[in-house]
Amino acid sequence: MDNTDKLKLLFEDAERLNLQFxxxxxxxxxxxxxxxxNREIRYGLGAIKGTGQQAIEAIVAAREGRGPTAEPGPFTSLFDFCRRVERSRINKRCIEALIKAGAFDTLELNRACLLASVDRAFEFSAAASANVHQVGLFDMDDGDGHGSSTQEPELVAALPWGVKERLTQEKTAVGFYLSGHLFDEVxxxxxxxxxxxxxxxxxxxxPQLLSGIVxxxxxxxxxxxKLALFKLDDKSGAIEARADEALINSHKHWFKEDALVIAMGKVQADRxxxxxxxTITQMWDLEQARCRFGRYLRVAVKADGRAPDVAQLLREFPAKREMSEQGELVRGLAVRFVLECPPDSGPQDLPGEGASxxxxxxxxxxxxxxxxxxxxxxxxxDQGRAVVAYE
Structure with a gap:
């Protein structure tokens, strides 16, 4: 259960057999x-790093009404979970791993919000446990008042993770990407x-141009x-790739797990x-690829004709200048403004057919x-419409 390398291979084999998880x-x-x-498998919570059999058994016991509160049924929130599961058998690291793996997604999709709320949930659980047999002066009704220890607090506010952050955190808990692929984002x-x-x-x-995740x-x-050996994976498939020492020295920061690379090279049979x-001959990251393969940035100008502050944007993000054997190399992308006037946008006595x-x-x-x-x-x-034109 805790051998994630073997688990990844079994997971991939199952997917090839059209089995779903x-x-x-x-x-x-x-x-x-x-x-x-016959075609679907329920994911074992014990396969998530940092959990363990004792913790998962405590979770199952709480669902079945055999926990400290003797309340059966599904958990309704992170706070409800911490209140009902035996505290001595589950710790913060375990809950954080479950959150990163997506085990709480049916209760709350914002994993960042859940992760930031674990300490608050433990505090709520401790307060609920200490007051389980007490009735406060202002809690004489059904226990749902503002001062009641059973009233759940709000989750800590946090911006949702993007695709890359979500999958990276997921990999730390599961050992591989379970809910998606890093290539999806780009x-x-x-x-x-x-x-x-x-x-x-x-x-x-x-030569063929490929892209994928290392x-x-x-x-x-x-x-x-030196020779870099790795797999290039674009979700559709993976291929064994190699790069020589010259490329390694030129692009050291790209030769690492989970990096996106765009590469030109030749494909041959591996005996x-x-x-x-x-076999890679040229490499780019996405930013350099935009300079190499992009034609220009197409920017929609607002209908009132106000153009972006070009001077300010160029000061913030100037083109990069590098020296090469052929002289100075400028890495940058051109800009093209687009102004569109929809039909009948002019004066009422001069109806127009639209123009751009x-x-x-x-x-x-x-x-x-x-x-x-x-x-x-x-x-x-205008309306956030600024797109790199490639063809």
Whole structure:
């Protein structure tokens, strides 16, 4: 149960056999995996790192009415969970792991909010336990008044995690991505220039452009220097990839688990594994790929004609200048303004049929297209419409 590498392989094998997994669920899961039907398996809560059999048995006992409060039934909230489960058999680390794995998602989808509320839930549980046989001066009705120890507090406010943060936290608890794939967050944009999924690779000697997430990363000493060996995974499939020492030295910060890379290289048969192997010759991260493959940033100008503060945005996110063997290299993306006038937007006595105009700014207006930069351009654009044009 606690061997996550083996569990990942079994999980992938089951998916290939078209078996489905019910996600971890605090109100349904048991310690071990259980079959629900011929095609569906219930995820075992004991497979989540930091839990253990004793803790899961205490959770099941509370659901069945064998906990400290003797209340049967599904948990209704994080606070209800902490109040009903035997405190001596479950700790903060266990609850945090269950939250990260998504076991509380049926009660609250904001995992960041739940994680920030664990201490508050324990405090509520302790207060409820201390006052279980007491009736306060102002709690003489059904116990739902503002001063009642049974009234649940609000969850601690926290911004929801994005896809990357959610999956990264999930991996720390489960050992792999369970509810999605890191490539999901960038797939829509990346597929506009790196169009071929790994599962559709061509058997050709021509270079191919691939993108994916780095997994199973390791660096070895080869006959010609260091060699990076890893899998490139784009959710459609994975391929064994390799990069030489020159690429390792040029892009050290990309050769790590869970990094997104866009790579040009050649695919050839791997005589050892019997599969395919991708030998990389060029690499980019997403920001550099936007400079390399993007044509311009298309920015919608607001209907009143007010353009974004270009000078300010260029000061915040200037193009990057690097020296290469060919001289100075400028990494940046051009900007194009688009002004659209919908039909009948002019004076009532001069009805129009609508019109649009596009203005390309000069090379001096190039900027470095980081995620933060694109977010700022969208904030200045009409209805947030600022999109990198790739073709």
């Amino acid at each position: 019910e996600p971890p669920n605090i109100n349904r899961g048991m310690h071990r995996f259980e079959p629900i039907s 797939a829509q944009e990346v597929r506009r220039f790196a169009k071929r999924p790994i599962e559709e690779l061509l058997e050709t000697r021509e 997994t199973d990363m390791r660096i070895i000493n080869g006959q010609r220097g 050892f594994s019997g599969g395919m192997q991708f 105009a596009e203005v390309q700014l000069g090379d001096a207006a190039r900027f470095y297209p980081s995620d933060a930069a694109l977010a700022r351009w969208r904030a200045h654009a």
